[in-house]
Amino acid sequence: MRLVQNTLSTFTLAQFSVIGLFIFIMTMTFLRLADVKNALSTLTTQSVPAINQASKLTSEVQNLVTLTAQLSQSQSKSFQRLVSQQIKTSLLSLNSPAFKLETNDKFLFIQLNALSQEIEELNNLIAYRMRIEDEFDAAIEQLLNLILSTSVAFEHHPILPEKRNNAANLFLQVAQIRQQTRIHKLRLLEETIEYEISQVRNGKGKGNNIEQIRELEKIEQMLLGDNGLVNKKIEVLRVTGRARGRGNFVRNLVEDLARNIEIQTDKISIQTLNEGKEATRLVEEHIQLALISAFIAILISFAFIYYLYRRFVIRLIKLTNQVEKAHEVEPKLLDGNDEIARLGQTFSEYFEKVQSQEKALLELSLSDPLTGIPNRRAFEDYLTKSIDQSRRFSWPLSVIMIDVDYFKKYNDHYGHNQGDECLRKVAAALNSTVKRSTDLCARFGGEEFVVLLPHTEEESAQMIAERLRNAIETLAVPHEKSQISPFVTVSLGVTVCHFTNETICSSKSIIETADKALYEAKSKGRNQYVFTDFIKS
Amino acid sequence: MRRNVNYWVVILTAYFISAGNLVAQSKFTIITAADMQNINDSTSANYAGLGTLVTQVKNTKSNVFFVFGGGSIGPSALSTFDQGSHIIDILNSIEPDVMGVTKREFSYFEDELSLRAYEAAFPVVASNIYDTRINNQLDELSTNTLIRKRGISLGFISILHPRVIDEYLLTHVSITPPVNAIKEQALQLRQQGADVILMHYSYPFEFIDQLISERIIDVAFLSNSRLSKTNYSTINKNPNIITLNRPGVAAVTTFRIDNGIHLIASEYKDISKLKALSEIEQQITGYKFRLDRLLNVEIGEWKSNFSTLREQVRTQENSFGNFIADTMQEFSHADIALLNGGSIRGDVSYKQGQKIYRRTIATELPFPSLLKTIRVTGNDFIKALEVTLSEIEYVKGAFPHVAGVKVNIDSSRAPGERVIDVTINGKPLVPDKLYSLSTTNFLANGGDGLDVFKYAEDITPKELTPPLISDLVTQAIIDKRTISLKLDGRLTNFANNK
Structure with missing residues (x-):
């Protein structure tokens, strides 16, 4: 039982640890994916729309910058109306709920409010500027015409050339008022005009009647009075400057607004970037984690496989090998x-x-495994039966003992395998020579063979012995170490037992007698047979 | 006999009248005022009162020249929005004969000054400056001007000191040597028939006396509301030098021409006390109203007592300076943030519980400074600190306010050796290591003597528009609502312990 638990538990443990690791990785992946999903969700539902909104806001504000610049530069009422309308639209859209930035709504709202008011006031100022410009244009036209008619009147009067010159100069100075763009130059011009007028007036003498003096006074008033052209022009220049100043002011306000929005946007951008970076970092972290876990899982799997291999496979193979080789060791x-x-x-x-x-x-078994011919047991069995039979019928029984000559030397020289082969050949040759079915050729043991010839007389027995000897010689199995022949030879010992009432041959004694004969054959030089009468024991 | 007497009476009377006229013709009066940049500060910038003064003097005297000494276009809260347009508009109403240019006229740089000169009803004069882009005088400005009154022509010159280029980081102008410019312009004006040469300046040059005694110029007008008495008293000897060295004062000086220009009478009037001319008052009220509408927006509340008095922000660690530097660092994530004390202009004290308005920040940080981030070595940073600490005694605007660092100094040591040690982010400064530093574009471009920053690598992120420091601070206050300021010993001066 302990053995069973051991393998099972180890197997189970290893298996569970792999599965456990797998589950762990999957859970972590799932959690991380959920995190990334959240991050992406925040990005898509909040951050990116916020940036989008902020950039729309910025472009709307930029539009406003352009429009306010155009407003400042308006030259005609219709243009001013057009631009002013566009500005109103733009301000409305800026104030719409679509543009609410998360933080500091109130601040933006206040800024927009102040901006609207400033733009309205700028609008009014520009309208005023255009109005006084128109008034000035009308007034100067009127005056120039007046001067023209007056000097024409002068011309048709016999007057001094200087007076005519003065009038012409006056005309020029007045025309210059229109061109002037610097206030202090206008003041200088004012002084010059004053002087010119006094010159015209003081050029008295004939030619200046009351009417003309009154005309001159009128001109002087129109030029130099509190509401005169010079002051009007100065007012126009001042208001133009003021309008420009206000225009700059408004533009700066709008840029201020744009900047604040941009700072908000930048904050959101940075936040979004960071969120993105965080999400990326999480994903990277997770990938790393997953890779490491996978790596560990693979290692464990390999370890597991290796373990299985060593514990089961190798040992089974060993077992199989052993079973295969088992008959040897x-x-x-x-x-x-x-x-x-x-x-x-x-x-x-x-x-x-x-x-x-x-x-x-x-x-x-009765067969000799090596040669296939009957073995010693078979021989002894048959011998016993043959003795019984021979005794009953009083037949002669012959036994031939055969021994391969110099077989040990053969084995030593050619090796045991070849020795075996030699024995097989010898056995086959012997066996095939013994033809009678009642005869038996068996392997007695080692390199000894025996042939049993029931119902065979001495002469026949010797004849067969000789045949047997010849059969082996004829085989011509090379035997270098044989001292009597280049080939394998056998020595034979033959004996016959006549069964009479007096003579009973036992197996033992027959074999012994045959053995003796064999011994003699060996002594006489081998490769021959020797016959010996059966000696009664 | 009676007929004879009548005849003589007539002739003598005529003579005396004409002689009186002649005498009258050789007298002239100069009204001078300057440095009136903040219309909300009625002690120093009572334009309406000035208007009254000018009207009064013109009614009682003849040959009155009204000379405005500049120094008013900026910096101020309203000027942050219109770059001084409102000042020109107001001046246009009181119509000075001429305005001289001092360094504050460059608060919004050269091109804005040209625009203001275009809007002005009077000539704007700067005599020793030229635009390097066109190799000529700055657009709309005059190099000199000749003002003609009844019988007297006054030539006017205005001189700048070359250091205005560094102080205001002007990149397109060049200043020619003062004395040469003065001589050249004076000669030109004399050739055009000037009876009097008036020279306006704001830096106490030493050669003024000499110029007057050599009769190259006749009258000098020094306007510098920051001039300390000690600095100046050694130089001012000549009676023909009109000096306005404190805010809120206008001078009415009468001279006579009699083989040279001689001072007759000199009066210094406190403008703040003068009754306001209603038309101008209205104008100013209008501007104030618009400004209030814009700036009276509440954005937070102070949770600490602190002050931005000039002396304090320019000589020691200041909690508001710390706040600004911290805000800069928070936005840019740089290792160090650096701000100069001269950026903080409020010069007031605050109490805990006081509300914060946009106006507060607009007053404290009126300059359009942008946030810039550069990379400097530890060594460079120490050099920069030494430069900014080298003139503590003179209460200079370069004094540093920092974030991300702890600096120990000893101001009793010689300039250039005052930094004892610096810790950045808790670790001692490494001389060769590169640190990221956020500061104003003014300082990053080498302002206040910080040449060491001029060639540093600019690592301001290109995809974002650099924000105004004042905007950052405003936003930070809007976000946090209640602001606690503190001194944390990030800049300790061991000289104070001695």
Whole structure:
């Protein structure tokens, strides 16, 4: 049971840890994705629209800057009306709920309010400027005409040339008023005109009647009076300057507004950028985490596979190898304490059983495994039967003992495998020479063979012995180490037992006698047979 | 016999009258005023009162020249919005004969000054300056002017000191040497028939006396409301020098021409006390009203007592200076923030619980300074600190207010050796390390002697428009609503402990 728990628990542990890691990674991924989703959601629903809105606001304000510049420069009423209308529209849209920036609404609102008021006042100032410009234009036209008619009147009068000159000069000075753009130059011009008029007036003498003097006074009043042209022009210049100043003021206000919006926008931009960066950072962090976790999971998986490999696969392979090779070596017990070790143990046990059964089987069998011809047991069995039979029928029984000459030397020289092969050949040759079905050729053991010839007399036995010897010689199996022949030879010992009432040959004694004959054959030089009568024991 | 007497009476009377006329013709009066930049400050900038004075003097005297000494276009809260247009508009109503230019006329730079001169009803004179872009006088300005009254022509020159270029970071103008310019212009004016040469200046040059005694110029007019008495008293000897060295004063000086120009009478009037001329008063009220409408928006509340008195912001750590520097650093995320004390112009004290208005910030930070971020080495930063601390004794505007750093100094040491140690973000300053530094564009471009910053790498982010420092501060107050200011010992002067 302990063994079972061991493998199972290890297996389970490893498996669960991989699954656990997997679940962990998936959960983290899910959480991180949720985070990123939130960040993106904030971006799309809040930050980007806020930036969008702010940029719309900025462009609307820029538009306002352009419009206010145009307003300041208006030269005609219709143009002024047009631009002023556009400005109203622009201010309305700026104040609309679509443009609410999150923070400091109130401040922006106040700024817009102040701006609207300033623009209205600027509008009024420009209207005023245009009005006094018109008044001035009308007045100067009137005066110039008056001067013209007066000097014409002068011309048709016999007057001094200087007077005519003075009038002409006056005309020029008045015309200059229109051109003047600097107030202090106008003041100088004022003085010059004063002088010119006095010159015209003082050029008395004939030619100046009351009417003309009155005309001159009128001109003087129109020029130099409190409401005169000079002061009117000065007023126009002042108001133009003031309007320009106010225009600058308004423009600066609008730029002020634009700047404030921009700071807000920039804040939002930076915030958005940071949010984006944060989201990116989270994603990167997560990717790193996922990679590391995956890496760890892979490592664990590999470790697990390796573990499986070592614990199961290798040992099974070892087992298989051992089973395959088991007939050669003692099966080693597999290391370990678990099911596979038990399996190995079982295999060993089974194997031992098989081996002993094999052995038993072998022992039970009648064939010589190497050569295939009957083995010693078979011979002894048959010998016993043949002796019984021979005794009953009083037949002669012949036995031939055969031994391969210098077989040890053959084995030593050519090796055991070839030795085996040689024995096989020898056995096959011997067996094929013994043709009668009642005869038996068997392997007696090692390099010894025996032929049993029931119902065979001495002469036949010797003849067969010679045949047998020849058969082997004819094989011509090379034998370098044989001292008597280049080929493998055999020595034979033949004996016959006549079964009479007096003579009973036992297996033992027959074999012994044959053996003796064989021994003699060996002593006489091998590769021959020797016949020996059966010696009664 | 009686007929003879009548005849003689007539002739003598005629003679005396004409002689009186002659005598009358050789006298002239100069009204001078200057440095009236803040219409909300009635002690120093009572234009309506000035208008009254001018009308009064013109009614009682002849040959009256009204000379305005400039110094008024900026800086002020309203000028932040219209770059001084309102001052010109008001001056147009009191019609000075001429205006001289001092350094404050450049508060919004050269081109705006040209625009103001165009709007002016009077000539604006700067005699030793020229526009390097066109190699000629600045647009709309005059190099000199000749003012003609009944019998007297007054030539007017106005001289600038070359350091105005550094102080106001002017990039398109060049200042020619004063003495040469004076001589040249004076000669020209004499050739045009000037009876009197009046020279206006604002820096106490030393050669004035000499110029007058050599009769190159006849009268000199010094307008500088910041001039301390000690600085000046050694120079002012000549009676023909009119000096306006404190705010809220106008001078009425009478001279006679009698083989040279001689001072007859000199009166210094406190303008703030004068009755206001109603027309001008209306104008000014109109401007004040518009300004109030704009600036009386409440944006927060002070939670601490503090002051922005000139002396304090230019000589020691100041909690408001700290706040501004902190705001700059918060916005730009730079390692260091640096601001000069001269940017803070309020010169007032505040109490806890006082409300903060847009006007407050517009008054404290009237200059259009932009936030700029540069990269400097630790060494450069120390050099910069030394430069800004080198004139503490003179209460100069360069004094530094910082954020992100802790600086220990000893002002009793010689200038250039006053920094003891600097810690940046808790760690000691490393001389070779590069730090990011946020400051005003004025300082980053080398203003207040900070040449060491001129060639530093500009790392202001290009995709954002650099904000005005005043806007940043306003926004910060709007966001936080209640503002606590504190002194945290970031700038400690060991000389105070001795």
